[in-house]
Amino acid sequence: MKGGSRVDAGRPPRGSQAKAGRPHAALALPAVLFFAFFAIAPMVLAFYLSFTKWNGLGDPEPVGFANWQKLLTDDRLAQSLTVTVLLTVVSWVFQTVISLLLGVWAAGRQKNRAILSAIFFVPFLLSSTAISLLFYALLDPNFGIIRGDTLGSTNGAFLAIVFVGGWQFIPFHTLIYQGGARQIPEVLYQAAAIDGAGRVRQFFSITLPQLRNTVATSSVLMVVGSLTYFETVLILTQGGPGTDTAILPYLMYEAGFKSYDFGYASAIASFLVVAATLLSLLMVKLSGFGAMRSTREGM
């Protein structure tokens, strides 16, 4: 955490001729093969399956572009894409604002802050399944805290998913911001205070710019992670009401494991891979996260 290390970034020196401790690349082979088999190969296979018809039994039959044609003319895809993007964006705003403020606050060394931070962390100890079940119970119209059928309305269901995701992940991102904020050199604030900058001014002109890399890391994790809201959607809303909260992974799950149309499910999955890759490339570009070596070392 401490001793941030822009200084270390150049190590080992480029062009260093040292041969010490350069293991043979074959040492990486087991990891590469394992990952290729269980992650890369299935991705390629998903693409292949998207050109077949397969109900889970027997062998997949080639059907050309039928699934893709169906996908691109499926009204549910456009809706699902909108919901997925909306969910990602709204969750990002909700989680970033709260965890940034909480994280900077928790970076303070006061005893009460340490105690409260310890309590704030508790939701993260439950699995997403457990948390989804908890709110499924608490939002039950006959039992819950909130009267009325929250999950029965489109906005209610959407906001419930955003809230539940935030409830679970804000503790984690708060922690990341806390770590980031603790690394900001105190001297910057002292200088600002001498210049008469108030707390708000200090936040916007020192804290926020200094946390740039932390914001990038946290955001990438949030955006990629927002796809894991699958179980929240499955448990809380089952994509409903109607198909109003059917995010892409849920749409794929329904097509594959409810309707046993694995070819079509694979087309959705391939679409998801393309979308996720484009999204992460975009974020790599925007955040400089690709320069992993230097960026991460600056955090």
Added chain:
Amino acid sequence: MSHDTLPRPVKTPDVPAGRPTGRRRRHWTQRANPFAGVSTFIWLVVVIVPIYAMISASLTKQDEALGNNALKPPSDPTLDNYNTVLHNGFGHFLWNTIVVAAAVVAIVLVLCVPLSYVAVRTRNIWASSAFRMFLMGVAIPAQAVVVPLYLMIAKLNLYDSLLAIILPTAAFAMPVSVLILTGTLRDISEEMYEAMALDGASTTRMLFQLVIPMTKGGISTVVIYSALQAWNGFLFPLIFTQSDGPRVLTLGLFNYVSQFGVNIPALLASVVLSGIPIFAVYLVARRALVGGLMGVGGK
């Protein structure tokens, strides 16, 4: 990135001269902040109320809970709901989850540590391509490959076994683990490798006597991260297992929804029980857990 990835969040390593002895201008993190006070109180309520409602309802008799407000404390607290959960396979599901988590952690460490060693130290196209594959792997959503993986798992005769959960879960925990490990590995200085080389150490000996001891921080972060992935995993168990035998906790909880039906107190008791093991770890090893998770965020 420092290799000391186990920060001591509550201690104050970088605030010297702790008590401001007559110093007028205290560090910004040490001054009271009324706005923060109010906001954090609101967040405290947001965190505490669902947890309170969950525990209170789990102690309520089923007939009293129906139509009752979840915030009302039980008039006649009972442990019956916990009894119901424990008699419905909870211990068995928990054991399966522990087995899965242990296996996932073992696979991830055995594969990722050597790979990260190569990725950081070896300068050739193979090493950098391997690293790039994992970097891109961060963006592959597990949801996107679940259909082809289902086909592969079936063909490998692994369907409905713990291995069907373990292998893909380990694969999908690898990209972030590699990022964490390469981050900490970069902090080992060139001089240390050179010193070992002078002693005539082989690259393998350097792995065991230099790399592993020096990346303990990163390794413990990876242990926590991958154990949590296994603990939280829902989609793979949902799709790759079916019977009670290999059922893990998350899926067990999910099945309680239909099994317990309107018995919401029992459902909430299962959620409470599922949180207890990690809560216990949190109480015993809060610093290691929190510090390790901060490490996932890039530090």
